Amino acid sequence: MVPLSEGPKKFFRLSPDEREALGGFAVHRGAIEERLDVNYHSPEYVTPLLQLEAAFPDIRPLSAYAVVTCGPFGSAIKSDDYRASGIPLIRISDIEEDGTIDPRSIVFIDEDLSMKHASSQVRPGDIVISQRGTIGLPAVVPTTFPLWHISANLIAVKNPEVSLDYVRDYLGSTFAQAHFARRNSGQIQSKITTSDVASLPFPLVENASALSALLEVARAARDSGLAAAERALNGLDAFILDELGVNLPPPHDDTPFAISRASLRNGGKIFPNYYNPDRRHAVAELRRIGADFLDSVVHFVREQRTISADDQTYVGLANVRSNTGEYVDADDDVGGTVAVFAKGDVLFAKLRPYLNKVWVSDRAGVCSPEFHVLRLRADGPIESP
Template sequence: MPHEFVAAEEWDDKHILRSGDILFARSGATVGKTYLHTAGLDPAVFAGYCIRFRMGKDVLPSYVYGFTKTNAYASWVAAIQRPAGQPNINKEEFKSLEIPVPPIDVQRRLVAELDVARAERDRALAEAERLLGSIDQHVCRLLGLPDVPPPTQAAYAIRLGLAKQSATLSADYFHPERMTALRAIRQLSNAPLGQLVSFERQLVATPGSQRYIGLASVASHTGQLTDAVESAAGQCFAFEPQDVLYGRLRPYLNKVWLAAFAGVCSTEFHVMRVRDGSALLPAYLAVVMRTQLIVAQTKHMMTGNTHPRLANEDVVNLLIPLADMPTQQRIVDQATACQLEAARLRAHAETVWQQARERFEQQLLQGATA
């Protein structure tokens, strides 16, 4: 059947969000999640899997939104959602949600307390992101690399003869961003990745009792493991401590992990083992593989449309900047310090926010009136 479309100028109030509107996700993996619309983001419309509510004059939208961050609300969502097909809660069920409504001045005080905690959480998370983002700068500074500005041109052209140098006959292989990164690295001692590591592809039929690492298990850009618990029923690659796992699917996601233990992983990882540990630290390789110097290469080397990957024949040609062992160690130490401080800040942010939500809920349960 043909789809119906609504032109922007034909939107009416049933499509438009106003400041103070609250959206409730009614289906799917995000069922129960909420969003409070605020001024400054107009005009805006909402997705069909959301239900919009507008509050009456006796309740603050920000207070209701704060309530949806409590354990009481999470328990209600878990109890009321229907798992048939996919989790869902309908409009009438959301209407049945009972929310304690203290006097308006108490609502304002509770919201203000949450706002203070949210601001502290956001500051800590922003500082954590800044620290992790600074690792690239530390690597370039310690290696003596110049700044590599992003390309500014909207289009570029290359000669057909140059394009034929690529096995894929891809003009993107010679994108100015990739060429700029390669020129910067060539100012230093360097080597193709294939000369530095062996690619371990030891297949294991099933994970069994071994720890399984999937792509969702590795955070983008940070080299840290996430809380995701994944499993696999089919073949996996085995890996050892100090192996470097590099995500081949959508390499711009920048999933690189230095293995801290032995286990098995998705076959969407390249498992790399340093050939000569006396000349190249695995931890240094992991740090460098996460830098924009490498991403600027890989994002223009991947093949495939729906699931772009870095092919086995291309990953070996990644150009890696090298350094003496003391410099490698300084880079590893600096990156480790940034990662540890970022982890501390993130833990602090989570604690602050969790305590604020618990205090919000406790005061409601105790009938806060002052």
């Protein structure tokens, strides 16, 4: 083996496997094109694209088969513009991994505002692609509404001249993702541009529809597995209660309930939910089995500061899925005061807790102050006196 310190000429004489073992790669000066950054010339991204060009010598860019346009300028549509009806706005957080749009989280904007940025309008049969965060995530615009609008963090592929399913599936392929990863120009957050999508090498194949049909069968099998997992997840509460030996009574059916004035004095609260029979029964049952307060096992970390350009991870409420605790990319307003968290901390949303947004952090970062930051006590649980 020849270390890099002995010079690039000796490194070029090594085999590709030997270069990989050294944890590096070399590029001839004549092979450098467009950009000088290491990521752009990484074999991880270049090799699939060279294989694609070898298989399709006459390959053309995506822009030869569709119109590629960007979303509106970043401040053109703000969260203050969201409405309960109007023109539906597609955001990154609305895109599912299976290439569909989640209808449950759709927001709307006024028709006049949409017409003001008409170039960012899309229709059923068009495709949208995420350009920030998780870059290159594609989705087909559904038929639910005749007209849609895209956010600033999306790029649209309009009026494709080839199979819609094939375009969507190819955008999620290894070759397309290598192209997008290679052209990532983000510093703090990953980013691709409209020209990056328009220049994507796009191969035409005779059996495009058949390939998409096979992928659809695979997706159906995956969806079936996910549905089974969801059913198992829904039974988790019953499993935990059984393991703890907690026996909750049937839910309180009658909406009205009454409490004594003494209970009101002892509770120190005046809002109804605090005295709801279901909550009171649950608390009594937890006390029966010896459950302690949460702060006996965790610290409530309250380290806050102003967000910085150096902060690479920001977690807002939109980044955490309800019930499942999954982290997702989302268009969320970032600015002002943030809370600091460490890897392994638990983020629990204190705003609208019924949404059940809980995330176990796999990295350090900052989050919305609408989260409680919980950190396990290093010395273990504190025993009640």
